[in-house]
Amino acid sequence: MSYPYYGLIPKRETGAHDFLLKYPNYDGRGIKMAIFDSGVDPGADGLQVTSTGTPKIIDIVDTSGSGDIDTSTVAELDAEGFVEGLSGRKLKIPVEWPAQAKKFHLGVLRLFSVASDDFHGEWKEARKEARWLAQHAKATASAMTAALASTDATAKEELEAQQEVLKALEEKYEDLGPVMDILVYSDGKQWWAALDTSETGDLSSAVPLTNYRDGLKYGTIGGIYQINYTVNILEDGNRVEFVIPQPHGTHVASIAAGYFPDAKERNGIAPGAQIVSIKIGHALIGGSNETGTSIVRAFVYAMKNGIDIINISYSEPYNWVNGGRVYEAMEMAVKEYGIVVCVAAGNAGPGLTTIGSLAASTYSLAVGAYVTPDMMKNMYGMVHKNPAIMYNWTSRGPTLAGDFGVNISAPGGAVASIPTYTLKNSSLFNGTSMASPNACGSIAVVLSGLRERNVPWSAFHVKRAVENTAKKFETNPDNRVGHGAGIVQVQEAFDWLVAYANESERDVDFQVSVDGGSGIYIRDANQTAQDCIFTATVDAEFPKKVNNYPLMAKFSLHLVLSSSEDWVHSSEFIDVSTGKKGFKVEVKTSGLRPGLHTASVHAHDATKPEKGPIFSVPVTVCVADRKVDWTVEQSGVVFKPGHPVRQFIQVPKGATWAEWRLQLVDYQDQNPSTAVDSVPAMNFEYHAVQVADSSQYKSHMFREATAIPLKRVISSVFPVSDRLGVLELAVALFWNRAASALVDWTLEFHGVKPTVPEIVYQEGEAFYRVDVDAAGRSEYFQPSVSLTHLIQPIKPTESTLSPLTARDIWPDGRVTFQLLLQYQFNLSKPATVEVTCPLLTDFLYENEIEGQMWKLYDNNKRRLQAGEARVMRSIDYTAKLPKGDFTIQLQLRHDSRKILDKLQEAVVHLRKKLATPLSFDVVPSYLSGLRGSDDKFKARILAPNQSSFFFLVPPSLEKLGKGLHGSYFLDGWLYFALGRDQVPDARRNAGAFRLKYVLTEPSRAKSPSKSVKGAHARSASKADLASKTDVALVDGKEKDSKEKEELEDPFLLHQVAFFDKVQDVKKRRELYHVFLSEDKTPIQQLKLHHGYLMSLAKTLETKKPTDPQQLQDLQGNILEAANATIAAIDLKGLLASIGTQGDSLSDEEKLLVEFNRSAMTDALYQKCLQLKSVPSDSASSATTDLLDTVSQDLRKLLDVKGDIRSAEIAAIRWARNKQYGRAFKYTLQLIEEKASAEKYRELADLARKLDWPHVADHFVEKIPILFPGKFELF
Structure with missing residues (x-):
């Protein structure tokens, strides 16, 4: 038995297989196909060459920006041939690189930021096993063994600290992924980029790459990754577009145009076509979701680079059609550049009006997904075979604008190539994402034949050909909005385009408009109850090219209008020239039975009606049951695999939610040999959809897929809106089931509704009265409020x-x-x-x-x-x-x-989730709210159409903390059903209403009391008080208020503030000594010492000099200022004052003590930091002793548990005493409070001294990720 290779990528269904047997040279050659997707792997099987031996992928770009790497930092080669990369590694430049390469643009690749997160977990496990587990176990065992053998108390404590640290490192281990240096250089002719895949600085194996389109080369990150990548170098070497492919895009490309020289049976549809991979999926948006930027850039690229056909297997909800920047770009590509655009319809079915955004445009060819018996057997391994059918999940039309939406259908599954990093050769994917490239490839072979024969075409003519020659399914309304015109047929479309290549309408875009839409879509019960007359307009437009002007002047078509159904009538004839022409369409809806109805008004060329419609006016009518009930029941509904059953129901006035119960009562097996017990459950997909103009379908949709066991009832609840009118219930038995099913269902509407659509409550207003009305059935009523988020608007x-x-x-x-x-x-x-x-x-x-x-x-x-x-x-x-x-x-x-x-x-909104939701008290009367009594609103039964009311009493906001502003608001929900313990959350949530609680400005601080006059009444830190309260104790003597006035002298304060404005450290020191030489009291001198010290410390922290001499000078100045500050304060007297604080000191005196404490603490702390910078191997014992003395003094002033500086001093002291485990422990505490690149380097240095190289590497590798130094590029 031969293997059915033809079933891997279906070609027979569309006629592509037979067409290529007949015309082997029309296999896509000469056609440039763009794949707008997640990226195509140039190393994946079947994507290297075309059937003619030319390169398969001729360009690879990433329009999303997610792979853009900043390479604007420039460094020169040093005398030894090294460059220091942004990772911190020393990069050895191979001698084989061009002699002109002396200057290098530097960048860094953070792999997990650009590679698919689907594989991060596997890579992390492999990295941990290779780089951490064994090494860490060895280090832990060594510390434990040494501790057990040690008899020295100090050494034992050090070893115990090491064990504690190693345990903490294991518990908090986090792999942020590899960091690789990128170097960009010019050889005088073009730019090149090289990636250090060794992660060691060894570039001997690095392969320099130029722009992919110029060199057609890709690189590989080997080892555990096996990632193929390409680069494009932009902006004179300052930006690298680093492109990593993903499975979805590779699979799509393989379907459309894969070619296997040694296994042609695995070929894609158009093996001769060349591909341009345009990555529109942004790695940071759900792993690979598109953005407006990426799609517009992609269309711009396609228009500039001669693309013939595009496949877009992406689909998202939309609010309106043919408006906005993306639609503008697509219209321009199709109309002005003649590019055919195939788009996946979406996988949001079986409900109506679930087609995706670009698929809903009249400029695209929207492709639905269907499955054939051969696919069921050969691809899915099914024992039984059902008839060919649309997948139950394929999205359906019509669009919000009234067009049918789906234009054509194609096989929606394939076994095709995927990237090498998946460690798989190929995989089975299904979806309209697979149907679209199948259709795209099919059309590409048609275009290939046309180009071979020099037959002209336009995108509009191709669309008409494909629709007019498609293989029709069984005619019924559901198929028209599901599979469109039918299955694309290659031979028939080709023959049509050859036969009608020179028709006058070939290049014309016929845009149909009906009341601002592109068709007629009637769902409203009032409209379906009476016949309707519409004015349709067709606008015939040529591309905006000067050479089209003579054609425009001569263009005239005499068209015959006809309706596909007897309940739609129209004008009989219409003469169309360039511009708009109107005609009438009458829809007789009053006689239609409940259900879905579709029709078309077709316009045929009076001289050549065999061409098929030149354009059509689509008509869709959804007729709801005339009777409006609060309970709707259906019994014995028969389901065949893949065939959706729809019911349209008018939502009763006042209904806000519904409960839908389904029961599988029986099934009829298509295979009599199957035992009953072998089908314990049947898989269904069910939808409840309402439609609103200018509102995406997901806003008014409930969708669920589940297995329903035999005789079991499943229940679902969802919100409904009486304002939106008709509700569609759509249920489909999964396409791959072996049996038909018999189902009973019941839909119950419920509703308790406030008299206002949304509740906005301003803090400080009267208790909010909420009036509600029950609807058409009795409802158990217990209102409650849950505020879940605090919204902070930010300008x-x-x-x-x-x-x-x-x-x-x-x-x-x-x-x-x-x-x-x-x-x-x-x-x-x-x-x-x-x-x-x-x-x-x-x-x-x-x-x-x-x-x-x-x-x-x-x-x-x-x-x-x-x-x-x-x-x-x-x-x-x-x-x-x-x-x-x-x-x-x-x-x-x-x-x-x-x-x-x-x-x-x-304005952006920062939406903060509350740790614990806030609730309002719900009370029956205004007085109950004022009294604050326990008189709460009690649960009750509301009779049909009964009204009620209650009051909302806002909660205390203390739990939210300080810093609230008047622009903030709390966001949450008002519930009318019972709480969690009495009904499922789903029921409660389904009937919820939005509630916003808008905050007022916080109260201003009270005036300070007389005893603390001059101090800030707000809650202030000790540092705040130190800078604002200008009275000190100097030399242990208490000073009077006169000295306070001296310190508050405006000129003195200006001098202190001026230090920060002098950027040059040398000039700042000169200025400091000038200020000191002036006539100043000791207190004022102390103020200058401290202010100068803190300005220098700030410079060291924020603008640390890179020049060694400048850094040494700055550190010396800090030490000088710290010593001057320390000398100005009597530490012994200060400690005595701290110890006697209480009733013996006034509030003002306490503040003075805190100022002295803050100044002395700052000085001692900065002195410790500078003594730390003295290398331990060159430090004298006097320096070490001094550090011990200073650190001891500092610990007397610090709150050891509450001040992180105590940990810093401990780390310095233990490192100086070569107790590296203890130093590591305290440095870990520091980075938990405030991480910095410097601290990570200190940890790495300590790890090396402890002989833990794996720990050192772990912290060094994180530095470029945690502390990049620059914002990312967009």
Whole structure:
């Protein structure tokens, strides 16, 4: 028995197999196909060459930006032939590299940021096994053995500290992935990039690559990864586009155009076509989701580079069709450049109007997915075979605009190649993502034949050919919105295009419009109850090219209009020239039975009707049951595999949620030999869908797939809206079931509804009265409130408007600009947050702003989260953040500066999840709220149509902490059903209503009491008090208020503040001594010492000099200022004052003590840090003793448990005494409080001294990831 290779990538169903047997040279050769997807692996099987031996993949680009690496840092080769990479590694430049390569652009690849997260887990396990487990076990055993053998108490404590540290490292082990250096250089002719895949600095095996289109070469990250990658070098070497492919895009490309020289039976549909891989999937958005930027850039690339046909196996919900930047780019590509665009319809069926965004456009060819008996047997290994059928999950039309949506169908499954890093040669995928490339490949072979014969075509003519020659399914309304015109047929489409190549309408775009839509879509019960008359308009448009003007002047078509169904009538004739022409369409809906009805008004050429429709007006009518009931029952509904059953129901007035119960009562096996017990459950997919204009389907959709056991009842609940009218229930038995099913179902509507659609309650207003009405059945009623999130609106602190580079310039010369907005916020405690831009976040394809990418960074510029539009509801954009300062960057893009200027103040929302939801008290009367009594609103039964009311009493906000502002609001839900313990959460949530509680400005601080006059009444840190309260105890003597006035002298305060403004450290020291030489009291001198010291410390922390001599001078100045500050304060007297604080000191005197304590603490701390910088091997015993003395003094002043500086001093002291385990322990504490690259290097150094090289490598590798030093590129 021969293996059915033909079933791996189905070709017989579309006629592609026979067509290529007849015309082997029409196999796609001469056709450039772009794959807009997640990236195509150039090393995957079947993707190296075409059937003619030419390169298969002729370009690979990433338009998402997720692989962009900043290489703007430039370094020169040193005398020994090394360059220090951004990873910190010394990179040895091979002598074989060009002699011109003396300057290098440096970048760093953080692999887990750009590679598919599907495999991070496997890689982490392999890395841990190779780099950590054995080494760590050895180090732990060594420390334990030494501790058991040790008799010295100090040594034993050190070894015990080592064991404690090793245990903590194992428990907190986190692999952030490998870091690899990238070097970019020019050989005088072109740019090259090399990746250090060794991760050691050894570049001897690194393979320099130029732009893929120029060299057609790719590199491989070997070892455990086996990742093939390509590069493009942009902006004069300052940016590298690093492209890593993913399985989805590779699989799609293999279906469309794979070629296997030694196994031609595995070929894709168009093995002769050449491919351009355009990665539109952003690695940071759900692993590989598209963005507005990536799609627009992709279309721009296609228009600039002569692409013939595009496949887009991506699909998201939309709010409206043919509007926004992405649609604009696609229209331009199709209309002006003649590019055919095949798009996956989506996998959101079986409900109606679930087709995806680009598929809903009239400019694309939307492809649905179907499965044949051969596919069932050969691909899925099914024992039985059902008739050919659409997959139950394939999305259906019509679109919101009224077009049928799905144009054609193709086989929706394939066994095709996937990337090498998966360690698999091929895999079975199914979806409309697989159907679209099958159709795309089929059309590519048609275009190949046309090009071979020099037959002209246009994208519109190709679409008409494919639709008019498609193989029809059984005619019924469901098929028209499911599979479109039918299954694409290669031979028939080719013959049609050859026969009608010179028709006058070949290049014409016929845009049909009916009341602003592209068809007629009737669901409203009022419309279906009476006949309707519509005015349809057809607009005949040529591409905007000068050489088309004579054709436009001569163009005229005489068309005959006819309806496919007798309940639709239209004008009989129409004469169409360039421009718009209207005609009438009458839809007689009043006589239609409940259910789905479809029809078309076709326009045929009066002289050649055999061509098929030139254009059509699609008509869809969904007729609900005339009777409106609160309970709808259906018994004995028969389901055949893959065939959806639909019912349209008018939602009763007042209904807000519904409960749907389904019971599998019986089944009829198509294979009589199968025992009853072998089919214990049947798999169903069921949908409840309502439709609203300008609102994506997921906003009004319930969808679930489950196995229903025989005789069992399953129940689901979901919200409904009486405002949206008709509800569709769509149920489909899975396509691969061996039996038909008999199902009973019951739908019950429920509703308790407030008299306002949304409750917005302003803090400080009267208790909020909520009036509610029960609907058409008795309801158990117990209102409750749950506020789950605190929303913080944030305005930008910076905005920059700038033009973008070559890849963002449209073919017509328009330059795309970016508006880069920056936002700052602080968290006083850890929180789970999400960032949104309310103005834009619900729109992607239809958005006028083509990009809305945001990135969230910590204080070290490490990206913690990123996001884009929120139409992809399954993507988790939340981030768990520690306390601290954070930055958000938002990039908005458009070619109109005027539009972007209006967005300079665009607000983002920081959505913080509350650790514990807040609730309102629900009381029966206003007085109950005022009295604060236990008189709560009691649960009750509301009779049908009964009204009720209650009052909301807001909660205390103390749990939210401080820092609230008047722009903040709490977001949550008002529930009317019972709580968690009495009904399922699903029922409670289904009937919920949105509630916002808007906060007022917090109260201002009270005036300070007389005893602390001059001090801040707000809660202040000791450092705040030190800087604001200018009275000190000097030499142990108490000073009077006169000295306080001396310190508050404005000129003195100006001098102290001026230190920070002098950037040159040498000049700052000169200025310090000038200030000291002036007539100042000891107290004023102390103020200068301390202010000068802290300005120097700030410089060292934020702008540390890279020049060794400058660094040494700065450290010396800090030590000088610290000694001066210490000398100005009597430590013994200060400690005595601290010990006697209480009733013996006034409030003002206590503040003075705190100032002295703060100044002395700062000075001792800075002195310890500078003594630490003296190398231990060159330090005298006097230096070590001094460090011990200073650290002991400092510990007397510090709160050892509450001040992290105590850990720092302990780490310094133990390291100086070569107790490295103890030093490591305290340094670990430091990075938990405030991490820095310096501390990670210290940990690595300590690990080396402890002979833990694996730990040293672990911390060094994290530095470029945790402390990148720059914000990422967009």
